[in-house]
Amino acid sequence: DAERLEDEIRRMDGASYGRYRSLGGDWDFGGFTLTVERVQADPFAPPSRLLVRIPADTAGLPGHAWLDPVRRRATADHLARRARRVLKGTRSRIDAGGQQVIDRSSCQIREGGIHLRLGVELPGHGRRVDARGAVRELCGTVPDLVDAVVWEALDAAEATAFADVVEDAVALRARLAGLGLVAFVADGAVLPRASGVSDLPMRGAVPFASPESLRVTVSLPHRGEVTGMGIPEGVTLIVGGGFHGKSTLLHALERGVYEHVPGDGRELVATRSDAVKIRAEEGRRVERTDVSAFVRNLPTGADTRDFSTDNASGSTSQAANIAEAIEAGTSVLLVDEDTTATNLMVRDARMQELVHGDREPLTPFVDLVRPLRRDHGVSTVLVMGASGDYFDVADHVVMLDAYRARDVTEQARTLAAPRRDAGFPAPAHRVADPASVDDTARGRSRIKRRDMDVLTFGETDIDLRHIAQLVDPAQVVGLGLALRLLARERLLDGRRTVAEALDLLDARLDAEGVTCLGGGHPGDYAFVRRQEVAAALNRLRTLEVRD
Template structure:
């Protein structure tokens, strides 16, 4: 600590680049301060520091971080505490540009593993990474203000957010217990053949389109009796909710009745959520992928032949590339890539899909001969995806009833509540048979799962410096 004070005094009022000499590690007794990256000037991206707190200082019991799922939950809880404790000190140190900024990665509603807060399960070290704007007057060093950050503000944050004796132990325990319950739900799902679970009483709608916080006075979720499952969680005890089995699940209903909200909930449920979110007891198979059309996306050497064949130009769709793919072609590539990457579930909303990729009705097939249409619609492949590749699909549809024929489970959303209508829908669909060309076909074996090997450029110390020169002015060039 004294060494850092001496260095700060020696560079005070010098040019801003003199801050570069501070890079290194400093012992503060209860923790180590690491200055990992120093910004080039007060208006640039802030400097990065790390705080390494030994187990002897934070004294968090090992039971909280020995198991990975509990460790991640505890790290998430501690990071939220660091956010709260650092907020009063943000920009309290004065200066120009970003001087005095104190910030950490701000977590959302999901509980995910982050580098901003990490506990080493072997030695118990707690590492917190922060961004700090080193103070300056113009472009001259203001060491006095930086001293406030290092010797007053940071110790307060560590003391109140990273020491077990000073945090609410009951809240920390509840966070770890919730992680146990969430893992148990996923274990039961895998054991009993479910790909999704939504607990009764869950709050699915969000307060607005840009917030993930729960909507107030929302209709709580209630499972249809035919799909209700009951599990005894380790800490919460008995819980009931709707389980969705593997296979093809169709979600239908009128507009504004909650179809897309349900799918969006499942999309985000690949991650566990914090207590009070409304979705903390909602779980989705973690390999699930949301699929949509993306007009204009780039496709590079991709085998899209399961869905696109016999192009008028004679192009080979087993090795297809495009810098500006159409809606149907982009969605075909998205499905193929998901299967290659080991997705166990595809989540698809009719609203964000290319219509000609999803379905072709009987009249269109009679007008446009099959030999003139290169697109094999998704309805012909969805059953084969599950039977040949074990890839389930959850599909939201509000205008096309053809999927009734191939769905294993059919849900209808009515006033934000689901009801199972599989038998009724199947009986009704018999009056509207699919023609032979629309019946489900096998998914070809040509598309295999891929394992990606990271390039050396992703490793520390082996980076390749590159610059983008624009879409129409050339390729990406090495610097």
């Protein structure tokens, strides 16, 4: 078929651009199959979409590279990165990862075969077919890519090392609960990044070193024994002067729900997979969420067990974020003073003198972290350099001093005072109206992303800027597809709670991998956790919750 494809393209040279459409379908190249899945309407439209399927006997992947689901994901991720390098300087592109290793639609391994999804800008002279250019791309670049990817797959050493690193990180995370930990930061880890806009490691950074009292040794399948700081379940406070590395540590913990590529510096930073970063998010919408643990007796008289607003304040948005994280399912909250609403975090004695309990609708988080742990099993890791109030409730206090961690729990304890215990009512489990989760716009599905900030879902835009644990643009599309699946396939059926629907989604993702989200979507997408799916659902401005 390769020659037939070349002939076909040459025959359309100079014809109107729309003739490219006749290339749609399968082309058997012998060692692989090229499927032209979608052809752009003109040279300026989004790229055409290709699927390249390399069967197992050509791919020659050794069993250890793909039989296990973790290694399969790692190998696919590695091959996508290789493919991206090969395609540099061509008209074709493949979606591949940043510093995290995430299941993505652009490269999948099936029964030992490799599936690659590419975007290609079919060349035109104005609005006419440029046959030479198209032949070069489809009959040159694509077979070259297949050669390079297959060669890489066979070049076992690098791919194996990559998968080993990923497998170790997964194993480390799996050990946390059994060790009574919410996170682990290996000695020697490099936490700071090159800059505020780069996720690459900082050069010359002070490597992480664990304080002896929190040091834990873990045995991993490939690296063997590693030591590092284990952050125990409970309430852990991270203190220290400004600029001493507190937020950097917390950011690393946020990202610790993902695996990182070799050389990243955070390969052996692992956080419980359900950990959620909490922050204030003024202006967000809230749909019938129970924020009564934090907010009571509003001057408006609103019932805060069933609280809605189109424009939340800093404190109510943060309260809703916590309630919704618990509803979606989490065992760890990650909180940084830099991005919280102060009045929800602390209230000092003098302010309590001046503004009495019945005038102040807010219960500060400091009175709720212990009940959260006791009543709901939710631990908290909190960065707080500005107030000692949290000494009263912390199980562990870690001080960062010029980027070095010290255990200062004992000193902090001598400064602690008894505190009242507020109690934390179980947040309500809501039932969403599936009709209010609609991806159609003008009769067609519309799921699009604007950078990492906005997901266009049907007729509405979802603001994702403050969902801290989204790390990859393809995840934005993944979120849209997950919402669509929830509604269209009736996981949200008007009776199940949001959490129950997310359980079903998890089961699908577990069994089928990320491509269960696809449903004919032409673009690239990547895995998203249920916590981010819930976050997107809760920010959907059309969402309606039933009684």
